[in-house]
Amino acid sequence: MTTPLRGGPLLLGVRHHGPGSARAVRAALDAASPRVVLIEGPPEGDALVSLAADPQMRPPVALLAHAVDDPGRAAFWPLAEFSPEWVALRWALTHDAPVRFIDLSATHSLAFKDDSEEGDGDGNEAGPDGAPGPGDRERALRIDPLAVLAEAAGYDDAERWWEDVVEHRGGTDGDDPFAPFAAVGEAMGALREEYGDGGHRRDLVREAYMRLQLRAARKEFGDDQVAVVCGAWHVPALGAGSTATADRALLKGLPKVKSEMTWVPWTHHRLARHSGYGAGIDSPGWYGHLFGAPDRPVTRWMTKVAGLLREEDRPVSSAHVIEGVRLAETLATMRGRPLAGLTETTDAIRAVMCDGSDVPLALIRDRLIVGDVLGEVPDSAPAVPLQRDLTRLQRSLRLKPEALEREVDLDLRKETDAGRSRLLHRLRLLAIGWGEPAAGRGSTGTFRETWRLRWEPELYVRVAEAGVWGTTVLSAATAKAESQAVSATALSEVTALAEQCLLAELTDALPVVMKALADRAALDADVGHLAQALPALARSLRYGDVRSTDTAALGEVAAGLAERICVGLPPACAALDADGAAEMRAHLDGVHTAIGLLPATPDSPAGDLSGRWAAVLRKLAARDTVPGVIRGRATRLLLDDGRLPEDEAARLMGLALSPGAPPADAAAWIEGFVGGTSGGGMLLVHDERLLALVDTWLTGVPAGSFTDVLPLLRRTFSAYEPGVRRTLGELVRRGPAGGGARPDRAEAGIPGFGAAVDETRADAVLPVLRLLLGDPDPDPDPDPDHDHRIDHDNDLAGVAR
Structure with a gap:
């Protein structure tokens, strides 16, 4: 030859x-x-x-x-x-x-x-x-x-x-x-x-x-x-x-x-x-097109691009394709090239189909020039046992691996979606990162999950690595969870592992994990560590409810942690610096949310957890040795739960913002009370007394101290929604009436404000709300002297979380 x-x-x-x-x-x-x-x-x-x-x-x-x-x-x-x-x-x-x-x-x-x-x-x-x-x-x-x-x-x-x-x-x-x-x-x-x-x-x-x-x-x-x-x-x-x-x-x-x-x-x-x-x-998709196009590659490429842009609702016609081909060929001639290449076609597409913008070009590059093609191999190809089990589960659950990132919404009340959730959580525990949890758009209930999925070839290596733990996804995840429970040194690691086991329904691993959790909890005396661990346990209890998992042992550990936190938190909050106070405030929020989710039974080790926790918050709100950001936050949490009258909240704010209080401490108290994304801005919008207190204090801050408190205040109020900031600005601009009190906003005709809360109209919303949330009907003849708003607030807060 x-x-x-x-x-x-x-x-x-x-x-x-x-x-x-x-x-x-x-x-x-x-x-x-x-x-x-x-x-x-x-x-x-x-x-x-x-x-x-x-x-x-x-x-x-x-x-x-x-x-x-x-x-x-x-x-x-x-x-x-x-x-x-x-x-x-x-x-x-x-x-x-x-x-x-x-x-x-x-x-x-x-x-x-x-x-x-x-x-x-x-x-x-x-x-x-x-x-x-x-x-x-x-x-x-x-x-x-x-x-x-x-x-x-x-x-x-x-x-x-x-x-x-x-x-x-x-x-x-x-x-x-x-x-x-x-x-x-x-x-x-x-x-x-x-x-x-x-x-x-x-x-x-x-x-x-x-x-x-x-x-x-x-x-x-x-x-x-x-x-x-x-x-x-x-x-x-x-x-x-x-x-x-x-x-x-x-x-x-x-x-x-x-x-x-x-x-x-x-x-x-x-x-x-x-x-x-x-x-x-640089361009696998473009090279694949050149190899597969039998003739006129530039024309066929322009047609592909036009089809993609049309799918994205961009107005691209056949005239754009014709003009794009002509421009690409002209550019190739001017540049002395035998044919139009990727550079010429991209320049032509930018000018003719994208109106000079590079934004659509990013989509074209990702979807066509690079491409999102995922190959396939026959079932007869050799594979480790774990890979074969994973492939079987992917097919039975109709969860096909894809190279293009996509979001999947799961309803855990459906058997198939619950199986998908179990598989994805087990793979995460095995460090096979096919899916990552994402914030759901439609619901925040525990029966909803949203995952962001993308399959990468490297995951086959991760599957091979995980094969040392077992031959099936279930056995491998169980073995790894048990090993991690034994080797974990920090309490937060074990609580996070317990949460993973419940999400993945690893019932065989739970006894080992629970024993390790009880041992670590008994030995750890750091209130910060306990506070960091409790939210994961509370979430795990709710996951157990939706997945019908026995979580009695987990509930006992969580209740014990909550009681130790209630005892140790007040002294732990004294004499903290700014960074320590900010960290403890985050723990305060987490524990408050967690205790709201824990079952409060008289026979539990902690007794009435919510009542004990409210007493802790009152201590924190009243102690001068506690940093202002924590005192303000404790006051706000009590107010939101209906355990602190509005008059008392106003009194505590008045004390914190009194002329004798250092401006930095007062600003920290404000940050704790109305800072973050928990509706503090709306609280000031609707409670003119609190707004007046803040306004009066702020206008009285000495010039020399104003620059010190400005960064703190800016951080606090910048977190509010633009509409809330605008409304607060309008209210402050109107200023108080001649007698020092602000005018009644209902009489002034300000939209959205009434003279007072109309409880009858507010209660009328509850039946519809119960219907939407699937709550059972309450007692048809409730006690008229009982304030049901607290119960409803707690129920709705639990569902929202």
């Missing part, structure tokens, strides 16, 4: 993931019809070659190798539809030609300490033309062959030069399909002669191994019956005159690890250079 190297094997130097190289490889193989095809890749992949012909196999895919004893030590060899290696692999299978991978085996490459997860050791870390890409310090000093060749040709952009000389040439040079490879091999030989071969031992070892495999194939099939597809940088090394003895000497004593290999789906996003992949390309 005719070859670029007379009397030798057919050496096809390629650019990894280059559609022009892929077309050229296919043309060369069709012309040469070799008896065997050798491909740069790990020899362990030979046993998996036949799967590439399976109808279920859809690129992009990757060979994944991992160390058996250390699954986190893994490497990928990605292949896209437009990768020359994939084209060669498919050609060989179609023509019944043997395929062999000839790069250094994964057994050795995984053992090199300088291997990266996607490095040259994984076979495809090479740069744009197959040269070693960046990885360690030595690689960083090497040249980029494409950049050198582009500069020699007068180009300042290596990507643009490669498109002009390869991608836009159709992959052939006249009638000779081997001419491009002869030219590439000659260029790489000149570069290696000028700049050297890099000298990195791993690369020298790889090339020695490839030469040995090439010699064996030549001996078996004949010199002119062997085709080699490898990175262009390696072509001169494979044709060099090194001896077999010298090559074997380089391979002597290489480190080894026991490894396993399989096919896994890959994504266009992970092929992109910005993802950190060493052999990455």
Whole structure:
């Protein structure tokens, strides 16, 4: 057969993931019809070659190798539809030609300490033309062959030069399909002669191994019956005159690890250079389009872009497509390019379809230029038992892995959604980050969950790592939870783990976790740690309710923690600095919310928790030794719960804002009372006495002290909604009436204000509210002397949380 190297094997130097190289490889193989095809890749992949012909196999895919004893030590060899290696692999299978991978085996490459997860050791870390890409310090000093060749040709952009000389040439040079490879091999030989071969031992070892495999194939099939597809940088090394003895000497004593290999789906996003992949390309989606378009690639690309923009409700017509194609071709002519490339088409799209804006271009880049394609592998591909169980669960729950990020809303009252929730929580415990909880838009009830899902190829490595805990998702999550419970040292770690176990319904792990929780809680005397742990326990009790889980033991621990907090919190709040006071205020909010969720039964160790907690808040609100931010917050929490009359709240505010109080302490009290996002602004809007107190204090702050309290006040009031700030400004601008009191806002005709609260009208809302929330009907003849507003407020607050 005719070859670029007379009397030798057919050496096809390629650019990894280059559609022009892929077309050229296919043309060369069709012309040469070799008896065997050798491909740069790990020899362990030979046993998996036949799967590439399976109808279920859809690129992009990757060979994944991992160390058996250390699954986190893994490497990928990605292949896209437009990768020359994939084209060669498919050609060989179609023509019944043997395929062999000839790069250094994964057994050795995984053992090199300088291997990266996607490095040259994984076979495809090479740069744009197959040269070693960046990885360690030595690689960083090497040249980029494409950049050198582009500069020699007068180009300042290596990507643009490669498109002009390869991608836009159709992959052939006249009638000779081997001419491009002869030219590439000659260029790489000149570069290696000028700049050297890099000298990195791993690369020298790889090339020695490839030469040995090439010699064996030549001996078996004949010199002119062997085709080699490898990175262009390696072509001169494979044709060099090194001896077999010298090559074997380089391979002597290489480190080894026991490894396993399989096919896994890959994504266009992970092929992109910005993802950190060493052999990455800037535009996988664009290259896939160039490889798949039978003709008029620019016109077809513009049509794709127009379709995407229409889906996003942008007004794009066929006239835009025609004008965009004309502009791209004109730009290519003006720039001296044979055809319009990605740069010209993008410039034309920006001008014609995006009105000069880069905002729609970001969408086009993400969805088309890079792309969100996720490959598929057949079910018969080897996999660890945990991966097979996960795949089974994904199918039974109809939760398909996708490369594009999406949100999923779950209703835990439905069996399928509850199963999805269990699976996602178990995977999170196993550090398999397929999904992350997100804030739901429709409901804040415990029976609702919202997840943000995105499947990345690296998760297959995480699954392999988690396989040490068990062969199923349930058994692995249970074993890991039990191990974490035993090894955890902080109380907050165990409470968070208990919450995870309840969310994931790991009933077998709960006894171990609960024992560890009780032990840690008994030994921890830090009130801050206890306060930090209680909210998670309270949330866990509610999760147990919605998931029908027995949480009696958890309730006892939570009640015990609450009582210890009630005893230890007042002395812990004395003599705190500003940072300590701010931290304790956050604990105060968390404990208050948690105690509102805990069941208050007379037989519990803590007795009436809500009553005991209210007494603690009264102590904090009245003690002068407690920082102002905590005193103000305690006062506000009592007022919100209806346990503090409005007159008493006004009295406490008056004391805190008295002329004798230091301005900084008074500002801190205000921050605690009306700060944050808990409706403090609306409280001032509707309670003119409190607003007047704040207004009077603020106007009386001495000029010398005003600059000290301004940052605190600004932080407090800037958290309010714009409408609330505007209303407060209008009220303050009107000022008090002549007698010092503010005018009645109802009489003044200010919208939204009445003379007083109309309790009859307010109570009329409750039946509709119960219907919406699914609450049972209350006693039809309630006690008229009982203030039901507190009960309703607590119920609604619990549901909202």
